[in-house]
Amino acid sequence: MTSPKLSNLITHFESNGNYMVDAKHPKYLNGKVIINKKGDGFTGVPEEVWNFYVGGYQVCQKWLKDRKGRTLTQEDIIHYQRIIVALQETIQLMKKIDEAIPGWPLE
Template sequence: MVPGDNAVERAHPKYYAPGEVPPTETVPLPKGRVYISGTTRKTASKPAQYFEGIPPQVWEFQVGGYQVLDKWLKDRRGRALTQDDLEHYRRIVVALSRTIELMEQIDARIGAWPMQ
């Protein structure tokens, strides 16, 4: 995260994948970013705050029809994230990344699903 108040703004979160150019930048991003503030005209005067290094497959991961990372942040709109919140979000990212890795390993070993 970059310095700021850690508040999840109303029109956020917004995800930008590697290679995309967010409104606050002039060059494509090398890694995915999840912005929690500063990407709208109304808030462009203050520094944008974001989580960096979020792969697209982690951002898009769903459980029960909900996009996990997006929902977690949307549930916290309008309030500032605490240090505990920031650490919890980072841990969710790691857990989802590891889950995706394990799913890929299982798929590689088992093959087609359902089993025939």
């Protein structure tokens, strides 16, 4: 999480002053990860990033679920946005690798 690329945030956090992750959240709707009943959340989240799994976990959802009932700090918000960039970069690298390998498994 130290790459300079991660500072090029692709999302914004919109809030009505409530940074709490509510029960039954997060939810994904039309490019927005909603963290509470008031509709606070992260806009500009690509669907493929939201749906990306690592080790059986949906990363974007799990990170916020682990903070349910807590108020996100400004540091938490920036960290989550950096995770989204890291996942998007990972997805792009995976696509490039798939394109470079003509068929899998190799014969």
